[in-house]
Amino acid sequence: xxxxxxxxxxxxxxxxxxxxxxxxxxxxxxxxxxxxxxxxxxxxxxxxxxxxxxxxxxxxxxxxxxxxxxxxxxxxxxxxxxxxxxxxxxxxxxxxxxxxxxxxxxxxxxxxxxxxxxxxxxxxxxxxxxxxxxxxxxxxxxxxxxxxxxxxxxxxxxxxxxxxxxxxxxxxxxxxxxxxxxxxxxxxxxxxxxxxxxxxxxxxxxxxx
Amino acid sequence: xxxxxxxxxxxxxxxxxxxxxxxxxxxxxxxxxxxxxxxxxxxxxxxxxxxxxxxxxxxxxxxxxxxxxxxxxxxxxxxxxxxxxxxxxxxxxxxxxxxxxxxxxxxxxxxxxxxxxxxxxxxxxxxxxxxxxxxxxxxxxxxxxxxxxxxxxxxxxxxxxxxxxxxxxxxxxxxxxxxxxxxxxxxxxxxxxxxxxxxxxxxxxxxxxxxxxxxxxxxxxxxxx
Numbered sequence: 001x002x003x004x005x006x007x008x009x010x011x012x013x014x015x016x017x018x019x020x021x022x023x024x025x026x027x028x029x030x031x032x033x034x035x036x037x038x039x040x041x042x043x044x045x046x047x048x049x050x051x052x053x054x055x056x057x058x059x060x061x062x063x064x065x066x067x068x069x070x071x072x073x074x075x076x077x078x079x080x081x082x083x084x085x086x087x088x089x090x091x092x093x094x095x096x097x098x099x100x101x102x103x104x105x106x107x108x109x110x111x112x113x114x115x116x117x118x119x120x121x122x123x124x125x126x127x128x129x130x131x132x133x134x135x136x137x138x139x140x141x142x143x144x145x146x147x148x149x150x151x152x153x154x155x156x157x158x159x160x161x162x163x164x165x166x167x168x169x170x171x172x173x174x175x176x177x178x179x180x181x182x183x184x185x186x187x188x189x190x191x192x193x194x195x196x197x198x199x200x201x202x203x204x205x206x207x208x209x
Numbered sequence: 210x211x212x213x214x215x216x217x218x219x220x221x222x223x224x225x226x227x228x229x230x231x232x233x234x235x236x237x238x239x240x241x242x243x244x245x246x247x248x249x250x251x252x253x254x255x256x257x258x259x260x261x262x263x264x265x266x267x268x269x270x271x272x273x274x275x276x277x278x279x280x281x282x283x284x285x286x287x288x289x290x291x292x293x294x295x296x297x298x299x300x301x302x303x304x305x306x307x308x309x310x311x312x313x314x315x316x317x318x319x320x321x322x323x324x325x326x327x328x329x330x331x332x333x334x335x336x337x338x339x340x341x342x343x344x345x346x347x348x349x350x351x352x353x354x355x356x357x358x359x360x361x362x363x364x365x366x367x368x369x370x371x372x373x374x375x376x377x378x379x380x381x382x383x384x385x386x387x388x389x390x391x392x393x394x395x396x397x398x399x400x401x402x403x404x405x406x407x408x409x410x411x412x413x414x415x416x417x418x419x420x421x422x423x424x425x426x427x428x429x430x431x432x433x434x
Contacts, residue, residue, distance in 0.1 A: 009397075009413075013432075018399060020353035020384035023333050027299075027316050043411070044394055045379070 005037065005048040006055070015058045028070045030061055030077055052199040060206030077205075089116055093125070098207050103129040106139065107146050119204075124149040126204050127163070127195055136165070136193050141172055148174050153197070160197035167192055216250065229262060246279070263296070280313075297330075315347075323360055337383075339376065341390060346377040355383040358404070359390050375406070 012018070025031050037048045057077075064073055093099045099122075107125055117125075128146045131137045137145065145165070153161055156178065164175040168189045177183060179196055216233035221241045229245030237254040246262035256273045263279035271288035280296040290307045292298075297313030303320045314330040323340040326332070328347040335353045339345065340360035359374050367374075376391040386396060389404035396409050400417035403409065407424035415432050 018384050019351060019382040019397065020335070023351040023382070024335060024353065026351075027318075027333055027335075 004051045005039075006051040008047045008049070011049060011054060011058070015055070015062070017058060017062070024070070025061060028074050030070065030074050031057060050199070053202045056199070056203035056206045060202075063206065088122060093117075093122065096207070098122070098204070099125045099129045100133065103132060103142070106142070119201075120153060123197065123200055123204055124153060127200055130200070131165070131193055131195070134193075141165075145174055148176065152176050156197070160201070162197070163193075163195045164191060165193040165195075166190065219249075229260070269300075323363075332378075341374040341376055344373050344375060344377075348379050350378050350381040350383070352383050354385040355381065355398075356387045357389060357391055358387070359406075 006014070008022070012022070022031075026033075026036070031054070035049050035054060037050070038045055039048055040046075060077075061073065068076070088096075088098075090104055094101050094104050103125065107128060124146060127149060128137075128142045131145065132139075132142050145163075149163070153176075156176070160179050161176050162179045162181065164177065164183060166173060166175065166185060166189050168186075172192070175183065179198065185191065214231050216231055219227070219232045219235045221227070221235075221237045222239055224240040226242040226244065229243040229247045232247070232249040234251040234253065235247070235249045237252075237258050238256055240257045242259040242261070244261050246265070247260050248265045250267045252258075252264075252266045252269045252271070254269075254271050254273060254275060258271075258273070258275045260275075260277040260279070263282070264277045265282045267284045269275070269283050269286045269288070271286070271290045271292070273290045274293075275290065276293040278295045281292070281294040281298040281300065283300040285302040286292070286300050287304050288307075289305070291310070292305070292308070293310045294315075295312050297315070298309075298311045299316040300320075301318045303309075303317050303322065305321070306323045308325040308327075309315065309322060310327045312329045315326075315328045315332045315334075317334040317337075319336050319338075320334040321338040323342060325341075325343040326339065326345045326347070330347075331349045331351060332347040333351050334355075337350065337352050337355045337357075339357045340363070341358065342360045342363040357376050359371070363374055364371050374390060376388075378391070378393045380395045380397075381388070381391075381393050382397045384399045386398040386400070387402045387404065388396070388407055388409075390406035392408050393410070395411045395413070396403075397413040399415050401412055401414045401419075403412070403418070403420045403424050403426060405421045405423045407421070407426075409424070409426045411428040411430065412418060412426050413430045413432055418426075418429055418431070420426050420429070
């Protein structure tokens with residue numbers, strides 16, 4: 001399984017943080033030990049991170065570090081996503097630009113515009129919106145994706161899920177699996193996109209709080 | 210630390226052993242072996258202490274030797290002597306003359322050491338100040354400001370053995386780095402000052418690189434800002 005990784009150097013270039021900051025956050029356990037992935041490269045051993053997760057986390061820390069001490073932040077970050085007690089209404093999601101208003105109109109039934117959504121519900125919206133904005137889905141597919149997530153994501157509970165979006169001969173379909181499942185396809189299948197709930201949650205957490 | 214637990218003092222003179230436990234102040238003069246975990250507010254030792262489990266403590270004041278099989282967690286460490294941790298070490302503030310040997314990672318906010326250090330994993334400190342007194346090594350060093358120099362008194366006290374007072378690491382990364390007598394594969398940082406006696410394969414720096422004439426850097430690379 002080859003996750004999308006980012007090297008430490010790229011991470012520093014992309015986010016503008018320094019080695020000192022990175023090591024400080026590691027010491028304060030703002031960045032979990034498991035995210036430091038050692039790999040050998042032709043220049044010796046290098047450290048890599050899961051790209052989507054670390055970028056989300058760094059953004060989150062940078063936004064918050066002026067308001068909270070690093071210790072307080074560490075406490076917050078270690079809470080599992082499901083305990084993240086955020087309830088936002090659809091209109092708040094729109095205002096804060098977490099989910100684009102086009103997607104909100106499509107998926108958010110207007111009659112519930114003022115009802116608070118749970119983190120999981122927001123995550124499903126966010127997932128559909130994310131793939132749409134990357135241009136990997138069309139509207140019909142996004143509808144199906146959203147329905148699939150609504151129906152099956154709760155069954156995965158704490159462990160989270162991974163979603164595979166594949167196409168073959170012009171027919172597209174979704175598959176959900178436990179994280180880390182190594183799925184294999186026949187040759188004609190093109191894996192368009194792969195999403196994990198953990199990555200999404202990390203990005204979403206940063207935007208919500 | 211749970212404030213509800215009743216903490217009592219423990220005082221040991223001479224040679225003894227204890228099962229460990231939760232204490233307020235632990236004072237050892239002589240030799241003591243703790244067969245389990247020790248959790249205390251203050252550890253004041255003169256002589257030898259062995260802990261077969263983990264050590265959690267606020268303040269350590271030591272003269273002598275302290276050997277912990279497991280992990281060490283502390284807020285401050287002061288004194289002279291040798292500290293060994295078998296399962297990682299995290300101390301906020303260290304000021305020690307002597308030696309530190311860690312299997313695992315060694316983490317500190319401030320680490321000021323005159324002596325010898327050996328870390329099998331990552332040596333991670335906001336401010337690292339090493340005065341070398343003998344052969345030191347770590348796999349990786351990371352932090353804010355890193356300064357590794359040869360101890361002046363060491364060089365005077367042990368004439369002719371100065372070449373042993375060196376530091377070896379695979380990788381050193383920090384914002385401000387100042388090195389002397391260091392052998393490393395890769396050094397990466399904002400500003401890097403390479404003092405005398407260093408041999409480094411690759412230095413990647415952003416702002417500044419100075420290399421002493423007696424040192425070799427095979428491959429200096431300036432990164433774009």
